[in-house]
Amino acid sequence: MLNMQERLKLQHFLTIKKLKNDQVEELIKRAEYFKAGGAVPEYAQPIYAVNMFFENSTRTHCSFEMAERKLGLQTIPFDPVASSVKKGETLYDTLLALNSIGVNLAVIRHSQNEYYKELIDLDETQKLNMGIVNAGDGSGQHPSQCLLDMMTIHEQFGHFKGLKIAIIGDLTNSRVARSDMRLLRQLGAKLYFSGPTCWYSSEFTEFGSYGKVDDLLPQMDVVILLRVQHERHKQEIGFSPTEYHTEYGLTRKRYTHMKKNAIIMHPGPINRGVELASELVESSRSRFAKQMQNGVFMRMAMIEAVINGRGLGGKQ
Amino acid sequence: MLNMQERLKLQHFLTIKKLKNDQVEELIKRAEYFKAGGAVPEYAQPIYAVNMFFENSTRTHCSFEMAERKLGLQTIPFDPVASSVKKGETLYDTLLALNSIGVNLAVIRHSQNEYYKELIDLDETQKLNMGIVNAGDGSGQHPSQCLLDMMTIHEQFGHFKGLKIAIIGDLTNSRVARSDMRLLRQLGAKLYFSGPTCWYSSEFTEFGSYGKVDDLLPQMDVVILLRVQHERHKQEIGFSPTEYHTEYGLTRKRYTHMKKNAIIMHPGPINRGVELASELVESSRSRFAKQMQNGVFMRMAMIEAVINGRGLGGKQ
Amino acid sequence: MLNMQERLKLQHFLTIKKLKNDQVEELIKRAEYFKAGGAVPEYAQPIYAVNMFFENSTRTHCSFEMAERKLGLQTIPFDPVASSVKKGETLYDTLLALNSIGVNLAVIRHSQNEYYKELIDLDETQKLNMGIVNAGDGSGQHPSQCLLDMMTIHEQFGHFKGLKIAIIGDLTNSRVARSDMRLLRQLGAKLYFSGPTCWYSSEFTEFGSYGKVDDLLPQMDVVILLRVQHERHKQEIGFSPTEYHTEYGLTRKRYTHMKKNAIIMHPGPINRGVELASELVESSRSRFAKQMQNGVFMRMAMIEAVINGRGLGGKQ
Incomplete structure (x- = not known):
């Protein structure tokens, strides 16, 4: 098994387009490790995640939720129907709010192709400091x-x-x-x-x-x-x-x-x-x-890559 | 108090029709034990529950949620309005997804009388491996x-x-x-x-x-x-x-x-x-x-019966 | 830092109208303490909270949820859209149900000005025994x-x-x-x-x-x-x-x-x-x-004042 230093580190997990073959294999290996009952790392501080599903979903939504629980994350409930998005707030501003509140990771499903582009471009010049995991964008990627x-x-x-x-x-x-x-x-x-x-x-x-x-x-x-x-x-x-x-x-x-x-x-x-x-x-x-069974463990591996990429796990 | 071996064990908790008087008394005794502040068993592994309320409810829904928390279960959020049921998925297939994802118990309220019959009949020949607790079916049972x-x-x-x-x-x-x-x-x-x-x-x-x-x-x-x-x-x-x-x-x-x-x-x-x-x-x-107060403790006893019936608690 | 005995104690947190200047300063000091990473008290027993947002909200809702998590409370999910309020149940009766089920604190946002008045007036002669934190009432207070x-x-x-x-x-x-x-x-x-x-x-x-x-x-x-x-x-x-x-x-x-x-x-x-x-x-x-960042810590201070006011924290 790979050690911490060698593991995949990502700022966000948005698309499979830039993944190299050895990174895919590493993700599979890590997911298989979790599936075999491998221990989950203990993080130095609580990590807060939010699942934002703007399209209907059962398996992907519940699977991410389960993956987060198994990784020991705290999930903050978010209901898009009752959110300020209904008041016309942009996705960026909603994320800025969640980020300010202390959320570290957002798992997002959205009907707009590449919805994340404007969030990431802004990220460089602006203040958003959270990892985004793409749970499906329009007819784009999954x-x-x-x-x-x-x-x-x-x-x-x-x-x-x-x-x-x-x-x-x-x-x-x-x-x-x-x-x-x-x-x-x-x-x-x-x-x-x-x-x-x-x-x-x-x-x-x-x-x-x-x-x-x-x-x-x-x-x-x-x-x-x-x-x-x-x-x-x-x-x-x-x-x-x-x-x-x-x-x-x-x-x-x-x-x-x-x-x-x-x-x-x-x-x-x-x-x-x-x-x-x-x-x-x-x-x-x-x-x-x-x-569906494998999905939970692969999502654990993906989320972990972002946790590591952002140094959210703290020192070990 | 009954010990573990003697306690009620059920694959599902669907109806009161087959309950014998001593089983009812046992459930009451166990609920009274919880109400009196009796300790909850520690399970060898996490048990995951999902509450699927296809009809509006406050007290039954929150009461089951509280019972699960008090028993130390993990509850995975499920919103029927945002679920794949909206895409025409059958209840069986939704449960198959949740089961594959790792959910052990489903508490279900549904407007259809005996909605669980097709799930249970299938259970024998097919792969569904989770306990169902009936939280109300149409004008059937509660x-x-x-x-x-x-x-x-x-x-x-x-x-x-x-x-x-x-x-x-x-x-x-x-x-x-x-x-x-x-x-x-x-x-x-x-x-x-x-x-x-x-x-x-x-x-x-x-x-x-x-x-x-x-x-x-x-x-x-x-x-x-x-x-x-x-x-x-x-x-x-x-x-x-x-x-x-x-x-x-x-x-x-x-x-x-x-x-x-x-x-x-x-x-x-x-x-x-x-x-x-x-x-x-x-x-x-x-x-x-x-x-309403007693409801939480009775639901703890009911869920526990299914946990025991399915051997979910692990060795002790 | 103030010790336990000197800290603000409130039955409910409904309005800023009766707050004295030293109480405001005390709340600010306590929120700053939490913001600086100050330890959260351990409570002798689990404290259960419910967030009831009858109006759309992202930041206030998620912020209260985060504050509760950071204080170590258990939050019971409540969806007003799927609640018995849809069956015509009064807010008082819904709270009576939640209270009977074991919920200690309700954070409420409601479109009616001073919605809490009838709940509090009733509180004296009737059985409701839970703290209410006002998360916004109509065009009244926030x-x-x-x-x-x-x-x-x-x-x-x-x-x-x-x-x-x-x-x-x-x-x-x-x-x-x-x-x-x-x-x-x-x-x-x-x-x-x-x-x-x-x-x-x-x-x-x-x-x-x-x-x-x-x-x-x-x-x-x-x-x-x-x-x-x-x-x-x-x-x-x-x-x-x-x-x-x-x-x-x-x-x-x-x-x-x-x-x-x-x-x-x-x-x-x-x-x-x-x-x-x-x-x-x-x-x-x-x-x-x-x-938005400060909001989480201030809400922790506010909720803590009600926990202390109701003696929910237990002996220490």
Whole structure:
């Protein structure tokens, strides 16, 4: 295990774009250490965190909360609905308030792509002194989901190089897809895409190639199913849930054609009977529950990197 | 006091229907032990609970929260309004997520009768591994309110056998009434019902008989007043609050006709001036505040039964 | 430092109207002690607090939460939107429930002026046994904001006597203004008012005199800018945000005319570009962040006064 001096140190955890492969591996190793019941460092002073979820969420929100508890942080409740944001306060000013009050870390989910840019740019000239962990920005990035996906794949195969991985579904609107495809390619996996062609565009060709579900599935090591996000695209998708399932979904029949050790992943929440057949959610190939389990430990590793980057842990 | 081996052990706490009399007495004894300041067991590992209230509640929600704190549990915040349930996720899938994240116990209030049936049936063949404590299901059951009522009656009289107990009001829609009448009859009390006859039906005759308020009140040891739930039955009740009070309510005059040691109970929240005169809420016969006080300790006993039933406490 | 016996003891903390100057100084001294990292007393038993914010708030709500955490209290979550208040329960009955459940202290923000009067009057004859800390009542008082303002001014100047202080803006609807002007006059400061004359009325003449912004600013030691509360006065104010800024706001130009050691304060949230130019929010004269920082420590001192007043800390 790495010692304190060698560990990843970050001012913020905003995107996976600048992560190097050895940093990803370090995060996975640290998350696996926590998962194996490894002891959590004791900090010299209390560390206060706030979870600011401006979009609905259960698993990511509760997972960060659990990660913070397990790390021994104090979490200050924040309800965006009852906040001064309703009075027109900017996100920066709300963070300035929380920072002044003594909050050290903010975990933020926000519908605006790269919402954090204005916070960080300001950070240099202004007074904001807190770490920001991005829990999802619009259709941008979702670093913690991406890294827990990496951990789950690593847990199964022990490596990434040469793995064949398909991402199927709403590529255009999925921040999970954007984060995953970038990091998986960087780690040496071979990527494929499928699903409705209206969701596939030329911007994805640099990461992988498009194929038909029935052609791809029997060759894949990992299949990542994306949620049909009814709440995001209000315009008509042009097919019913049943039609989606028949055409692009993981049906029971398609499941039987998969490779021996192949696994299925889904960021959740699942539309049962759409992205995959309901009875496959807890099937032997499914890593759905495992992903959520791993998420807590990966988020511990991510938060710890920011704690270390900001010297919040105090002397040891 | 019972030792660990003899104590009640349950996988879930969903209904009072299968509780035996000695189990009820054991729960009361354990709640009284906590109320008397008895020490709480130390658990070998942290136990994580989540309170999922899909219906508005103050006293039950806060009471469970307090019970969990006093037992030393960690509670993970859950806001149904900001949850993935809004994205159409099923209750089972939300619980699967929370369970994967590390939550051991879910306290649930839900508007659907027996919402837990599908969760428990699935439990056998599928992966859900968490204890569920029912905090009220539709017009079904309200086990914790029922048991705190038993504790409050037991505190006053020391027994149930032969006590004359009237339940007055909206019998049809009250889960408290349904739970109380079943358990009180089983424990040997003699039951009477009153209130608007539109809320009385033949299904209650197996538990007790209907009488007029003025005929019943002078003979009762315990009077349980039910809330007129304006928010549940939207259709016209056919009488004003004042008319209800005059006809069926506990007026100051009726209060003076009660037996010497008789007590008044109400599950709350009270409509002052409707179910009972406002100045009687904190009168000497009223056990309203006592019920809420006892509720915390009874909920501690109930949660503990599930902790023990699932072996969550670890070795001691 | 004062010892336990000499410290301020209050049953409730509702208004600054009855505070004597030495009590204000004592609170400031105690808050400064906490700010300097002074140890917090250990209480003989857990103390349970609930924060009931019936109006939107970020800084005051989170600040009280932080103050409670730092004092070692247990905070029980309370969501007014999901509470029984929605079923028509009175505030008194909700508090009676929380009190019965074991809550010792309630921090309340409410839109009704002097909402606490009926709770306190009842307290004498009835059963409510909990301390109430007023976190803002309608257009009435805002004791904690007022006292953190005092602390911030004291931090800068070391005294109040003879300081020239201007309060600018919506005097009519601001509970901060009402609290501040009363206490500042009592402490010996010389008060001035400015802003739209529609918000100035004869009731303020006993505290200070009205002047034009450009006449007042160069003479002031402290300038307190009030938020233009768009959410409170729905009727047309009669000027646009830009017009307000030009006419009454702290522009960059006006800033340069201020006295050498003069400071700017604002209760927040700020309308940037309205009450003051956006780039002045974190300028060297601005005590905006400092006010929020001091707020946590002042609230600790206030809550402690109620803990001591009610003997909740136990023997030491």
